[in-house]
Amino acid sequence: MRSRAEQKRLCVELLRIGESGGEPRDWLEDEDPGVRGCAALAPALASDRAATEVLRRLASSARVFDCALGYGGDSPALRYFVGPPRWTLAEVVCARVDDPGRISEAAHAALQRAFRRSPCPELSPYIRVAFPGGWPRAEAITSAQQTIARGLTARSELWQGNAEHRVATLRPLGLPDDWAAWHKLAQSAMPDDPGPADILVIEDPLQAVRTGPQLYVDAAGRSDPRLPGAIVTQLVEEFARCHGTDESARWNLTIESRGRFVLEVDGMALSAEWAPRRRSYLTTVLTFPQGARAPEWRISVAAAFCAGVLGRTWYGGRAFEQEVVDLRPLHPPTPAGEMHGTGYRIEFDLDMEWLPPGSAIPLGLDAHPRVHDLRSARPQR
Template sequence: MAEANEAVAAVDWNRLFHAHGPATDTPRYLQALVSDDDAAVAAAYQHLWSAVLRPGTVWPATPPVARILATLIHDPRLGAGDETIRQGLLVFLRAVGKAVAVVERIAPVRESAYPSDASVTGAWLGAYLTADEEDRAALCTHPARDLVLRRAVVDCFDLLPELLDQVKPFLTHPSPAVRSCAVAAIGTLARHPAAAPDRPALIHAFEQAVRATDDIREHAALLIGIGELGGTPRAWLTDPRPGVRGCAALAPTLADDPAAIDVLVALSRSPRAFDRAFAPMLAPPAYRLMSLPQFEGTPRWALIDTVCARVADFERIATGALAVVPLAFRMAPCPDLGPFLEVAFADGWPTPDAVTPAQRALVAAVGEHDELWDPDNAYRQATLTDLGLPDDRERWQALGRPPVFRDHSGVWLPDGLRGLRLRPMRWVGAERTDPAFAGKIVSRTAAAFSAGADNGPQAARITIQSDLTFTLTVEGRGLPPSRRDGEPFALTEMFTGLSTGQMPHLQFGINAAYCSAVSVRSWFDGRVYAQEFIDLAPLGPVEDIGATDRSGFEVIFTLDSQWLPADAVIPRSLGTG
């Protein structure tokens, strides 16, 4: 621990502060990072994010801390053996780079941060560091504080090339998770002008690494890194894995590329599937929502924000808007529905005679969901007010009320199975809010696959797994993984379309339309095939996972708890096995 102690001791912490006040407490946290005390390591890590870089703001303590961390990430004692601490510090260095990504305006910031008369800032700093908490709060309104914070920005900016050199060696670390975090850090640190000559080589290294790795999370992180460095990962737009092709399409250099926009539009129809796209398709539940170090928040927010920035035609992305209505107004501004609303109502709230069919469908969906209209929901109020839209449910319901048409010219429906959610009575025999809705799905599934149904000699059973999850197991003929030997439909098509249009397999598509997740295993011609879907989107191609002497299939349906009312439940009595 000697090197860490020396680096920490070389800094005059009495002249620095962070988000919570004087930084005299920071040295012990930095030293704790290389201790063998798990609790102390955790507290130190929390201190970095809550005080040294909060909220995405650099402070006078940030530059020396970043320099010390760039050394500590090489220390084998870091984190008391917990490699996630090393990953977290790499992401912290990325955040430092992002916080000072002011390349175009660093010159005026530098000039204003160091006025000719430095006595003003010196006097303010001395007063601030010796004041009590109440007096410090009053001093925060003084203009000198802004000058001191600008100096922190300049100092961090000047430090970026040094940090970049310290991070580069981790591109060859044995852990894919550490390599991914190093890629994320380089994506912001290399924006410094001094790193411009290095970017082509870094892009090439990232492209080579993409081709070498079989880790989907690293694969996707590298593609985002290529985009952040100014590269063009067009070659990966056709990858069968949604997380990979989606991260390629996010590249800024592909902002006007029709193929990249098509990828983003298609993925935006099932935004939650993008959240699940960075773990192997059959990963255990604990690993299914693994994200990438470049994403701030859930991955779908980056997808939604980007597609809405690139597509001005709302009808083209309206299906995605309907998909996130149940997720809306849980923070402000709303990252799920807000960007869609901004595109949909770019010209303001429409009059009844000017509203488009796609706008009306979205307005009707928002107005219909009781869950969105809690009178105390300040997130909804703030989001709608900021967008210039009414925070009046009756106005949404009135505008969303369908007019009487002589034909279907004024009607808009989401593509494919997604339109079934707008007509649950037709397909399930119950409205969304009907307490019997979940049970009817299960009953219709049991009826479709019961003995006597036109599906051959098969034995089916229903198992109720939880309030909204049930399993259909059928012993008999499995589901073909592809269209071969004259098969009219393959596994993927059965859960993303209405199959042959007849029972029993028509029920697959109907069920999937009301599910947030579907997991399929098929025992067919001596092999086990598997595929998973989120909101009708396959997480990847059908996988062959081994040999079997069994015939039949098993499907786990999880009804969408976000779309259904909170009290929705499948009656346990509907289980048949």
């Protein structure tokens, strides 16, 4: 298994090969998202379906590509990009995919970072594909257009404050910059027979949880202020139901800040054994709610609302860890040294970019004996 330094060097080499006209298609199925993405970006693979599919799926969790390439640090791979690598990813995938329905999931994911710059590099490429002829006539509205309209109008914070970035993004594309027009589009009746390209399909299991949070937690949706508390509370309730009186599986949950909490379990481990095309149980617990058993499936649900999750498990004298960024594994489970005993630890960082401004895990959850809230222990000023 390659180290992080080796991974970054490989990414640089793949970008160099692509820049020089090479076709590094042998790396399109690599376990590392950075390696896959750098190989797929090669201009010579622009018409390669497998390469386009790699970019399309990666675009729906684009921050994992940034993290894999060391964005924010001094990684040599970054010299091939202007700004975060995810900006280039969005531009390239939209240039290669002319079917708006195939990139609707990526556009939906990009909404949380809309209108922070002029023009918006996160969302502009998807808007250009979804609205190729400008503002649509009522009889020609597509599902891809309504997906963007509904996502934009559901986020009140995007329409507050300075409108400069919003105006600079939308007007050059022949699109209105006022909430009322987009809301009308979002609520418009669809044509009687939309084609296959007009159907929004959420392929990623964790993204599906985000899209319909009310199906998994006791909250009405993203804007429900109860959502952060419900995520934590129902995780605690599930572990209490399954392990409340089981002394062989001791557990506790610590709330460290308004958006961060840690689950620790002693006496049980999550298998880190994996093979190509076969995920470990640790990976399943972190990324695939439908494949996890009780109570671990609640870990998967909580992970769906996080920007990052770090899982660490230990058994047989060895420890392993795996990081998930933007709903996708950053790497397979990797050895993390020696460690006695059996257990696991999951660190959750809620996605504060996706949640509405001001969202926070509420105080008072430490009324449960297995929950500790470090904020409650701090002296009040």
